Amino acid sequence: MIGQALKPRVGWLTDLTTGALVKDIVAGLILSILLVPQAMAYAQLAGLPPQTGLFAALLPPLIYALFGTSNFVSMGPVALVSLVVAEAAGNAPVPPEIAAAVIAVEAGVALALLGALGLGRLVNFISEPVLLGFTAAAAFLIAASQLPTLIGVEAPRAGDLPTALQGLWSGIGGFSWATTVIGLASLGALLLINRYAAAILWKLGLHPPFRQAVAKSLPFVVIVLAALAVSQIAAPVETVAAVERGLPSPPWPLGGPSLWLSLLPSALAVAVIVFVTATAVAKSLAGKDRSALDTSREAVALGLGNIAAVATGGYAVGASLSRSALVEDSGARSPLASIVASLVVLAVLLFLAPYLSLLPKTALAALVISAVFGLIKIRAIREIVAHDRIEGAIVGIAFLATLIFGVRLGLAIGAGAGLAHFLWFSSLPRVTRVGSDDGGASFRSVDRDAVTIDTLPVLIVRIDRSIYFGNAAFCEDEIFACLARHDGVTCLVIDMRAVNGVDASGAAMLRRLTERLHEMDIAVHFAEAHEPVTRALTSLDANICCFHRTIQLAMEQCGAPVDERIAPT
Template sequence: MTGKAFVPTGRWLASLSGSVAFKDAIAGMVLSILLVPQAMAYAQLAGLPPQMGLFAALAPPLLYLFFGTSPFVSLGPVALVSLVIGEAIGNTPLAPAIGAEIIAIEAGILLLLLGGFGLGRLVNFISEPVLLGFTAASAVLIAASQLPTLLGIDSSRAGDLPSALSALLAGFAGVRPATAIVGTVSLVILLLAGRYAAPMLWKMGVKPPFRLALAKSFPLAVIVGAGVAALVVEAPIPTVPSIEGGLPQPAFPFVPLNFWFQLLPSALAVAIIIFVTATAVAKTLAGEDRSNLNSSREAVALGAGNVAAALTGGYSVGASLSRSALVRDSGGRTPLATVFASFAVIAVLFLLAPLLAYLPRTALAALVISAVFALVKWHDIAMVWRHDRVEGLIIAASFAATLLFGVQLGLAIGAVLGLAHFLWFSSIPRVTVVGSNDGGTTFRSARRDGVSVKTLPVLVVRIDRSIYFGNSEYCEDRIVAHVAEYEAVEHLVLDMRAVNAVDASGAAMLLRLVQRMRDNNVIVHFAATHEPVASKIKPYGGQRSDFHRTVSDALEACGVREDGPIPYT
């Protein structure tokens, strides 16, 4: 029902107990170890002050507790959204923080409308191949955008790969050796820790949940270690701007409306990315039991979280797969775990804010680069390529478009290619002559399966897709061509079992076909027609044809028995 998703739910609180709260508190503390450095690093990726990343991790989890439907989803800054925001705010004269807040508010409102009106399924028109190519290319762009920071190069932000490489080459002479060494060593350690930390701790006999907590604390340890190194070495290493302690001050970005309209396309891209990735995260962590997931409520939770983040000093948030999986693996049972992580972030803001200014920017860049490898899903890409070469080419095209033209245009081009492939595929349905070699028990394609057509002068043709304006002419041409292949056809039986829908153009075509066949002394029969489809055909003149429950019934009505045709008199 429209608007039902706006009603808060207290089911998580209703199921709360002392043991559940304790497990959630442990999971929240483990989550905060990863959340704090990631929030700062992703804010840097977006070109924003690091405290905006920390502020963005405060309010959204609380709203997800009342509107969300997954027990594990962790809302906060994410790499892909940060990349889009960084590109968008770099093209406006607004202060980066103001531009990011506007995008978060607009994206949040779009998500609220999406969930409130139950329109979440519209995002499904962005196909899996498009998303695979887009996210893989985004991973490359994210890494390329962070390389200058990793090496200590001062360069302008670039939204596409050619510009990013050009800026990197132009500034390569300005590499700061000490910064580059600290960043590279941090990146290598992060990559090795991500791959081997958990297995090594398991071999050392460390028990859960401490094993997971220690494994996930490596990023924080690496960044702290890089901070110590930056203090020890004599060469200056750029650090993050100083962070004011305490809670953010609520504020609304009052700017002229033209800026809101200018940033609206970016907000739409952000909303799509947030919803698609968050839904995928929730479904992935739900495993086989997805009965409690509700896409409309998820959209409302995400929308409310983004608006709240913008109004409390943060920027757009999404669902992180790595952090959400960490909540599950740490023993979290409800979204209260992410709320506990927010409390930990608050403690950091009050107690450790002055120390955060000693963290090297190069180490945060290393953290971002190490995290984006998960965006490239090689296995899924290989599966799509083996499944369908055309969809594999869509992955490649989406990948190339995103690298060459940036994330927003790349996503749009990919979406158009995905829709074009669907329209082309649906516009040329299989229309095939069928026959039977088991006495009429089953009917299979005569050409594909080598089945002889023994029903003449009755010809059976099967249409393997719904009929609509885009393919009705093609269906008619193929049916007429099949009838012309055989001599002395007197009855045409259309097997309609695979036709689940017929629009007005399709119904008009069938009426035209019936009349066209009658003019050539061929009677058309409809077999295995779904009742909703039959009700669409008959008002267009389909009542002049016979409708039969099965193909066998249609053949029998035309004088064909299982043991062969009945002579016509």
């Protein structure tokens, strides 16, 4: 409901105890150690000044704490959203900061409306195969976009893989040895930490919640060591631009109507990515504290959080799985942990801003590249390919489309392929003859099971899907084809147990079917129809067809009792 989705959630404040408060503060401090470098790195990925990521991490956690449903979700800059912003803002006719702010506001408004109107389920039309292919390709694009920074090459920002590789190749001759060595060393250390740190800490006797907290804090150590290395060498290595102390301000004005219209497709792509990924994160953590996920509230929280990010000079934000998992693993009990982390970010901006200029950009690029490997879920893709080759092909379509055409168009093509598969699949329902081998206790398809089919002149068919405009004609054709294969049919029993709904086109088809069969002197009986389906078919002429609770009753009405016509084998 609209009122509930827009009502702040403050119950967690009254549930706080002294022990829980201490745990939340500790978890927030641990989160901030990962949040600060990630926020700067993802802003760099978006083509924005690194401090913009810190600006974006200030208000969204507070907004989510008031309107969201999970105690652990960490809102802030994320890789996928940053990639979309980079593609759109880099091609906009205004400074990137303004374009990024417009995208955040538009995405925020779209999400807030989605939640307020209870339309969050629309995003479910983007299937799992599409998301897997899209995110895997996005990981490659993110890594490719950071390679020039990793090795100190000046290359134009690209939204697709061919352009990115071409730009990298054209500038490869100007790479910096010092930058490359520090970047590759940082990347190697980060990959080793991601792979082995938690297991090594366990063997050393460090157990939850401290094990995961320490493991997730090690990337910050790598960034600091990289900064120390840069300060000790004579070769020039590009570092983060100087950040002034103080509170940020939004980049007003935000352009005219033409700019907003041109950026709207990118903003909608951001909204979809933010909502889908954030919902997945919230679902993965909901069971651990037995909290209930309300998708409408999630959409409102995410939307208002994006709008709030612009108010502090930030850009579009989402929910981070790695940071959210860290919050839960660190023993947090409420959203206060994320608020504490945002306060730490504020303290960094107020008191430590000048020191941020010591951080090398190549180390931040390494942090981004090391983080995107989690977007490639090989095991899940293999399971989908094994389950259905067509859905496996959809994974490939989304993957290749995103690599070749960029994230916005790639997501649209992947979603279109998924919807096309669904429409094609649902337009070809299975219409099969059924019979029994147990005296009518059960009825199964004669195509799959060795069942007795001595029911003629009564023909029993089953429709294995809801009937709607896309498959109504196919169902009609299949029923008449089945009738043509059997001579002397005087009664047709349609098993409706698998039909969960019938739209106006389906009802018109069944009405036409009963009338044609009546002219052919074939009686029509519907069996085991659900009550909503029966109500949808009230327009059928009761004088030429009727409904029965079971197939057995329908056959008795046809003058062919089951126990006489179907003998057990």
